[in-house]
Amino acid sequence: MTTLRTENLAYGTGEGRHLVDAVDLSAADGETVGLVGPNGSGKTTLLRCVYGALRPTHGRVLLDGDDLAALPVKARARRIATVPQDGHAGFELTVGQVVAMGRAPHKRFWEADSAADAALVADALDRVGIAALAPRTFASLSGGERQRALVARALVQQPSLVVLDEPTNHLDIRYQLEILALVRELGTTNLLALHDLNLAAYYCDRLYVLQGGRVVADGAPADVLTAELLGDVYGVAAEVSTHPKTGAPTVVYLPQDRAQPRASA
Template sequence: MRIAIEDLAVSLSGRTVVHGIDVIAEDGEIVGLVGPNGSGKSTVLRTVYRHLAPDAGRVLVGGTDIRTLTPAQSAQRVAALPQERGSDFELSVREVVAMGRTPYKRAFAGEDGTDTELVAAALERVGMAGAGRRRFSALSGGERQRVLLARALAQDPRVLVLDEPTNHLDVRHQVELLALLREQRRTTLIALHDLNAAASVCDRLHVLHDGALVASGAPREVLTADLLAEVFGVRVAVVEHPLTGDPLIAFDHRSPAGGLPGAVAAAR
């Protein structure tokens, strides 16, 4: 399902956080948002899963303004893994994942065979199949992350919205999560701090800086040394990954440097 964010503007506490944002994710694409802390990545994503209402612009899901849908209709189309994640669920792992089926249920309706299959499949896909009876509150941060991803998958949405989904995951589970996203080819909007992960998993990237979109395109086109120096204030070399051929960003940890004047302006 196609997602189109059109001329989006959002203010929080009277301050404009993002403005003039245009992002498109075609059916089956993985589209990434990257940028420094405070650049507006999470704010943009929150408008897609209706946690925030924009001041201007709109979010179209399959051609329909998401604000015109009921909460259940919206949740059947879009599932989110936000950064603000509950950690105090006094529920079992399986019960948490089964919450993803709520948009399809009438009040007081019980679980049916489809629900059971989707919950089991989601737990299997995130490597938590044997953990269904464990208490969610007793899990590690990485385990909770995987369970909440399973809940989003059990929701069986057309669109996934993921805000820093690799946080708290060890290297193996980061790699497995990115492989899962590539495998399923569900339309996905994802915010990532890890630029190498973004280069590996995303079909297209949008770079945000101070609430504005400063570059868009394929990872190889967007992740240039000049733009990264300007936006992130670091010196890098962009080379080819020896195993995958993706862009690989090598950071100079000894001599971090500011950007090159004019790089962002040229990319607008």
């Protein structure tokens, strides 16, 4: 059982500006929770506080009741896997070696990879559709291929919580759908930031809407994604309906110059 909770979480800069401000968030065991909001709303900063890249200036992050700030780095890495927004392209390692790095939290510093480790890597590469790229250097991959390699690295880490920052970045439509479906099939508790509201509505159990570093709405996608909220938070006109096949809310954006029918001549 894996539960995530943030309590009054805040992260501020030296100038007194709060990028994340008083955020209370939860994710139940096996739940996929999405963060949505416009650019600069605090999604990435919040995720970095959750997985430990940033130390909150106030509040705390609890995983199964344990304060993550009190855990050693390696112990935290055994429980949380991270898929960042943009994979660094400078690695001279091969794709297979980058994915195998996911086993590091489970091994001693000098411990070599075992046959079981190699099998986990091969399976993860196959599951994200890049098995043929294993001998290539990570730096030679396209943005979408790098993103899938980082998802594979998270798979071999065998975490209980997966934190993903825009996991569909650079991916074509097919792989966007496949990666998010794979995340849901992991059986882990998942926290992810997404820009695409239709993907968030379909693949997330609950959503938190951020604006200016604060949570302005949370709940099931159908309760959160309303035309009124999209107008307030994103400043756009939109229509929200229930898709007849998926049952999920579907957002259609209305360009400002075409929001109203044009009068006939």
